[in-house]
Amino acid sequence: MSIRIFDALEELYEAAATAVVRLANDAVAARGRFLLALSGGGTPLPLFGRLAQPPHLGKLPWEQTHVFWVDERLVPPDDEESNFGQAWSVLLRHVPVPREQIHAVPGTAAPAAAVDAYAKELAALASPGLDWPRFDLVLLGLGADGHTGSLFPGATQDLPEDAPVVAVQAGYGGRPASRVTLTPAAINSAREAIFLVVGKSKAQALTRALTPGAGTGEVPARLIRPPNGSLTWFVDKEAASLLDDRPAASGHRQRNSPKGDPHD
Ligand code: 6PG
16 A cells, blocks of 8 residues: 655645556556546545646547446436546546447436446456456545545445445435445455545544544445455545654655655
């Protein structure tokens, strides 16, 4: 695991966009396609905006990219709370990803039907030994309560190990409560997971996610530990403001600042 702390949001989003371009091209060179899972929320939107514009736009292998969602709120795609809708308007409608390679959760379906439909969509691109694809990159956010995807505190005990997607009910920040989410098993099979965490309101949750103490039931972001993949946290200095200066328990920490000394 590594943690990259940025003084400026511009730098954070530029570094994240550069990482996406690198991972996408590496995936296409190695396997002929790039399997990307997006999260909702406000944090990834500036990244999506960058990817839709030069120079990143022209450096991404859009024709070989498949887009999935880590989670979705069960609302129509044109609802402003739809994760698909947000990604569509900021990113996907501006880039040449073939429409059939956009694998959205049907937001207007009932929960069980949405799970079923999305599981089938995932199964169609399953990796050997799994009922779902090994994502090349999963982009994740962090809630102020420690959730990620739609894996919420107090609701992680019955998550299946052998299924990629479940329906959940969870209130957070006035957002739609009926949701569908990838399971930790599906997320953790990824080759790369990147958390984007920005702002003071995330400082406490980030500290709890990165330091021993809280359990995974209290801070579900701690469930994300890809055993055969990499995990990187891109955080801004506000979100990092409560982290102490010691390296995180099990990883590399780097301060991305002209003044800061990168240290292990
Ligand atoms: C969702 C998300 C969710 C999100 C966090 C952070 O659909 O709600 O995927 O896990 O990433 O709630 O949201 P913000 O980026 O808006 O803080």
